[in-house]
Amino acid sequence: MTEMDDLTRAVEATLFAAEAPMTAEAISAHLGGADVRAALADLAAHYRQRGVALVERGNRWHFQTAPDLAHLLRREREDVRRLSRAATEVLAIVAYHEPVSRAEVEAIRGVQTAKGTLDVLLEAGWVRVAGRRESPGRPTIYATTPEFLAHFGLASRKDLPGIDELRAAGLLDPVEDALEAALAESGEEREAGEIGQSKSPLAEPPLASEEESA
Amino acid sequence: MTEMDDLTRAVEATLFAAEAPMTAEAISAHLGGADVRAALADLAAHYRQRGVALVERGNRWHFQTAPDLAHLLRREREDVRRLSRAATEVLAIVAYHEPVSRAEVEAIRGVQTAKGTLDVLLEAGWVRVAGRRESPGRPTIYATTPEFLAHFGLASRKDLPGIDELRAAGLLDPVEDALEAALAESGEEREAGEIGQSKSPLAEPPLASEEESA
Amino acid sequence: MSELDLTPAELEAAGEWDGVGSASSDDTALYLELDGWEGPLDLLLDLARRQKVDLRQISILALVDQYIGYIERAEAMRLELAADYLVMAAWLAYLKSALLLPREEQEDPSAEELALRLQLRLQRLGAMREAAARILARDRLGRDVFLRGAPEGLRVDRKNSWQCDWFALVQAYGQVKARTAPVVHMVRDRMVMTLDSALTRVSAMLGVTLDWIELQEFLPPREGGEWTDPRLRRSALASSFVAALELARLGKAELAQDSTFGPLHIRQLRT
Numbered sequence: 131m132t133e134m135d136d137l138t139r140a141v142e143a144t145l146f147a148a149e150a151p152m153t154a155e156a157i158s159a160h161l162g163g164a165d166v167r168a169a170l171a172d173l174a175a176h177y178r179q180r181g182v183a184l185v186e187r188g189n190r191w192h193f194q195t196a197p198d199l200a201h202l203l204r205r206e207r208e209d210v211r212r213l214s215r216a217a218t219e220v221l222a223i224v225a226y227h228e229p230v231s232r233a234e235v236e237a238i239r240g241v242q243t244a245k246g247t248l249d250v251l252l253e254a255g256w257v258r259v260a261g262r263r264e265s266p267g268r269p270t271i272y273a274t275t276p277e278f279l280a281h282f283g284l285a286s287r288k289d290l291p292g293i294d295e296l297r298a299a300g301l302l303d304p305v306e307d308a309l310e311a312a313l314a315e316s317g318e319e320r321e322a323g324e325i326g327q328s329k330s331p332l333a334e335p336p337l338a339s340e341e342e343s344a
Numbered sequence: 345m346t347e348m349d350d351l352t353r354a355v356e357a358t359l360f361a362a363e364a365p366m367t368a369e370a371i372s373a374h375l376g377g378a379d380v381r382a383a384l385a386d387l388a389a390h391y392r393q394r395g396v397a398l399v400e401r402g403n404r405w406h407f408q409t410a411p412d413l414a415h416l417l418r419r420e421r422e423d424v425r426r427l428s429r430a431a432t433e434v435l436a437i438v439a440y441h442e443p444v445s446r447a448e449v450e451a452i453r454g455v456q457t458a459k460g461t462l463d464v465l466l467e468a469g470w471v472r473v474a475g476r477r478e479s480p481g482r483p484t485i486y487a488t489t490p491e492f493l494a495h496f497g498l499a500s501r502k503d504l505p506g507i508d509e510l511r512a513a514g515l516l517d518p519v520e521d522a523l524e525a526a527l528a529e530s531g532e533e534r535e536a537g538e539i540g541q542s543k544s545p546l547a548e549p550p551l552a553s554e555e556e557s558a
Numbered sequence: 559m560s561e562l563d564l565t566p567a568e569l570e571a572a573g574e575w576d577g578v579g580s581a582s583s584d585d586t587a588l589y590l591e592l593d594g595w596e597g598p599l600d601l602l603l604d605l606a607r608r609q610k611v612d613l614r615q616i617s618i619l620a621l622v623d624q625y626i627g628y629i630e631r632a633e634a635m636r637l638e639l640a641a642d643y644l645v646m647a648a649w650l651a652y653l654k655s656a657l658l659l660p661r662e663e664q665e666d667p668s669a670e671e672l673a674l675r676l677q678l679r680l681q682r683l684g685a686m687r688e689a690a691a692r693i694l695a696r697d698r699l700g701r702d703v704f705l706r707g708a709p710e711g712l713r714v715d716r717k718n719s720w721q722c723d724w725f726a727l728v729q730a731y732g733q734v735k736a737r738t739a740p741v742v743h744m745v746r747d748r749m750v751m752t753l754d755s756a757l758t759r760v761s762a763m764l765g766v767t768l769d770w771i772e773l774q775e776f777l778p779p780r781e782g783g784e785w786t787d788p789r790l791r792r793s794a795l796a797s798s799f800v801a802a803l804e805l806a807r808l809g810k811a812e813l814a815q816d817s818t819f820g821p822l823h824i825r826q827l828r829t
Contacts, residue, residue: 134394140416142395143409147417147704161416180348181356195710199357205374206715213722215730221722222731240738254720282724291728293735301732361710374712407706414702424701427694430596436690452682454599497697505692515685519678526674 137161138169145173151190216243217250221257224272225290229260231269248272256281351375352383359387365404365494400499402490411497424495425468430461435470435492439504440516442487443474449486451519462486470495598646601625603680603687613681618673619657622650749790751778756797757804760824764811770823773798 134142140161145152158166170184170191177184183196195203213221220243223235236243251257260273279286291299348356354375359366371380384405388398397410409417427435434457437449450457465471470492476482488501498504507516514522595601605624606616629647632639653676656669697703760776776798777791802824805811814823 139393139395139410140413143413143417143704144395146396146407147409147707149707179353181353181358182360192708193360193706195357195361196353199354202354202357202374202712203361203710204713204715206717208717208719210719210721213720213726218722218726218730219734222727223734225727226731238738239734250718250720253718256720281722282727284724296728296732296735299732301729301736358712360706361712363709363711374714408699408703411697411703414697417704418701424698432690432694433686436686436693439693440686440689452679452686453596454679454683455597495699496693497699497703504689505696506689510685510689513685515682519675519682522678523671523675526678527671 135169137164137166138172140164141166141169142173145184145191145193148192151187151192153189154191157191213250213254214247216241217247220247221251221274221278224251224257225274225278225287228273228287229263229271230273231263231271233269235272349383351378351380352386354378355380355383356387359398359405359407362406365401365406365490367404371405399497401497402493402500404490404494406494425464427464428461430455430457431464434461435465435488438465438471438486439488439492439501440507440510442501443477443485444487445477445483445485447483448518598625598643599679599683601628601643602646602676603683606680607684613677613684616677616680618677619654622654622657625650626654749793751790751794751797753797753800753804756794756801760798760801760805761810764805764824764826768826768828770814770825773802773822773824776802776824 141157144157144160152160154166154170157170158164170186174184174186177193181196181199182193184191184193219239220235223238224230227234227238232243232248248257252259256275256278257272258275260271262268263271274287278284284290355371358371358374366374368380368384371384372378384398384400388400391398391407395410395413396407398405398407430453433453434449437452438444441448441452446457446462462471466473468491469489471486472489474485474487477485492498493500493503501507510516514525595604602621602625605628606613606621608624609616609620626647629639629643632643653669653672657673659669661668699705756776759778763771763776773795777794799822802811802813802822805824806813810827811824812827814825815821
């Protein structure tokens with residue numbers, strides 16, 4: 131490395147610390163009137179191939195990150211995240227019932243839907259706002275997008291399995307039924323007192339607030 | 345000028361663009377996991393005699409103007425925090441004795457420390473709460489931060505002015521320890537029981553309360 | 559500035575002291591203003607510095623005299639003295655008298671020990687005060703050295719890539735449907751024996767005989783495949799049991815069970 135003269139060092143430090151681009155005159159005034167042109171030229175040459183460049187724009191000088199490294203300033207990081215259970219349910223309801231309002235989604239789910247849950251689906255690009263329903267309150271209605279079909283490998287919404295198919299696959303069996311079936315199978319000899327297993331309708335409030343967030 | 349390798353350029357650009365000092369790990373993470381230690385050493389050497397220097401403060405790296413150019417760059421409006429004498433003393437005691445409890449600070453200063461004094465240092469980001477001491481009362485203990493090192497141009501606490509001499513002279517040890525050592529040295533003929541045990545109420549004057557706030 | 563062996567005057571020159579207790583003034587010019595000191599120890603340290611010797615060699619006796627003299631002058635000028643200063647004065651007066659006593663008459667802890675302790679404290683405070691001045695005299699960020707004035711800043715934009723598969727979607731819909739279905743499910747009729755019918759049945763059967771009858775006998779006969787529903791059987795057993803308890807409570811029947819979990823027997827009570 132070559133020795134730098136003091137003026138060049140001073141110009142370098144001044145421009146480095148400056149909060150805005152400076153004209154050669156302003157730098158000179160700051161440094162007691164020295165002629166800084168040679169120093170600026172030296173510095174510009176020195177920084178030409180470094181990670182930082184000294185550039186002149188409209189007579190004002192400033193340091194900036196080398197243009198080819200600009201991508202370092204803004205990096206994108208993609209976090210792969212699994213859709214939460216709640217969001218998956220909302221997505222499924224939108225897909226099966228579209229176009230559907232949030233109130234309708236909630237009625238079908240039986241739980242309130244956090245605002246963030248729909249936002250996640252909008253962000254993922256799987257659900258879009260499909261206008262407003264011409265009914266009191268004119269609620270926003272939602273529908274799925276072509277990206278939704280593409281992501282799930284569906285040619286159209288008709289490809290979603292119907293209710294009968296779901297039932298055949300056992301996906302519609304209520305949890306309680308499955309439990310009782312299991313009990314009846316294993317527990318012929320159980321005591322009578324155990325009958326009380328079947329849930330009363332009051333065991334679950336109709337509209338619980340959503341525990342699981344998106 | 346010699347050709348720079350891409351990684352060194354990227355490290356240079358990253359640190360130039362960064363708004364706060366960065367650890368080598370953070371730089372590495374930003375640049376996709378590359379080992380940046382060699383690049384940092386190269387850059388530090390390159391900038392050693394320039395108007396701008398690459399420095400390491402508490403494991404964090406940043407560029408700053410060269411100290412000898414201070415007279416050229418000093419601004420009309422200093423943006424350094426003015427500290428009260430009390431705050432300055434507390435800061436020094438925390439730095440040289442860390443981790444240290446408030447009671448220990450007060451024992452050295454001989455006055456109670458106003459709550460605001462420590463708050464000023466916490467707010468400046470120079471002192472942090474470093475947990476609690478596992479002793480009766482579990483007092484909160486304080487230590488300095490990387491920002492403290494950066495602000496005062498210290499690479500690490502080892503850089504604290506005169507810390508080695510102070511330690512060698514025993515001036516960082518508690519008074520009790522020093523007293524015992526001194527008595528053991530001078531008073532071979534004394535009875536062991538006499539040494540530093542059982543403090544009488546008169547053994548030490550009480551703490552004064554701090555009138556001056558930070 | 560050299561970082562070692564700063565004199566008090568240089569400490570002042572470091573420029574950050576707000577304190578008024580200037581050590582560079584000489585003894586006669588002592589400010590009679592206690593606000594300048596941060597307590598008695600601070601004043602003592604200042605007085606000690608005036609001895610212009612290493613803190614390890616200060617004369618405690620001289621220091622005590624100076625302090626007490628200072629306090630007396632302040633009192634003579636009718637200045638309000640903070641209690642701390644008076645307490646220290648009293649303590650120092652005690653220390654002085656103890657130091658002047660012959661050694662053997664001294665109490666424990668000895669006056670020398672007390673003096674040494676005071677000296678050690680002054681040394682420590684003095685060391686920290688110098689250290690503070692040295693720290694403040696370093697090249698400070700924003701005063702002597704500067705960070706880049708207009709850093710571009712580094713930004714990491716987080717983008718979420720959401721994952722969900724076909725099966726999870728369909729399964730979720732099935733679960734929603736299943737979860738909201740129980741309203742229908744719960745009203746499904748179930749074969750049960752009510753308590754009323756059990757009461758009637760047990761009462762009627764008890765009227766037939768005076769012998770002990772096992773509770774099991776009261777259950778409806780297994781015929782016509784009706785018993786294939788185990789739930790009806792359990793319901794009948796439970797209802798009959800409650801009916802038996804009710805009859806016993808009413809004094810119409812008595813119950814007996816030979817062993818825990820053994821067969822439960824019931825018979826009519828003669829009235």
